[in-house]
Amino acid sequence: MESATIKIGGMTCMGCVRSVSNVLQALPGVSRAEVSLERGEAHVEFDSASVSTAALKAAVEKAGFAAP
Numbered sequence: 454m455e456s457a458t459i460k461i462g463g464m465t466c467m468g469c470v471r472s473v474s475n476v477l478q479a480l481p482g483v484s485r486a487e488v489s490l491e492r493g494e495a496h497v498e499f500d501s502a503s504v505s506t507a508a509l510k511a512a513v514e515k516a517g518f519a520a521p
């Protein structure tokens with residue numbers, strides 16, 4: 454199991470936090486996603502055999518947020 458902290462831009466409320474967290478948790482290989490509105494980031498635990506940090510970021514961007 455691997456973990457990564459991803460910076461996320463564009464979150465303004467708890468609804469955004471929920472969206473990002475749902476999008477991340479829906480990805481195969483993701484076991485945990487903790488999203489913080491104050492810090493503007495997500496801490497994700499995932500299986501690197503199933504998903505990459507690039508794929509995590511791509512999913513966040515597809516949902517309408519920025520993941521530089």
Ligand SMILES: [Cu+2]
Pocket residue numbers: 464465466467468469470
């Ligand atoms: Cu929002």
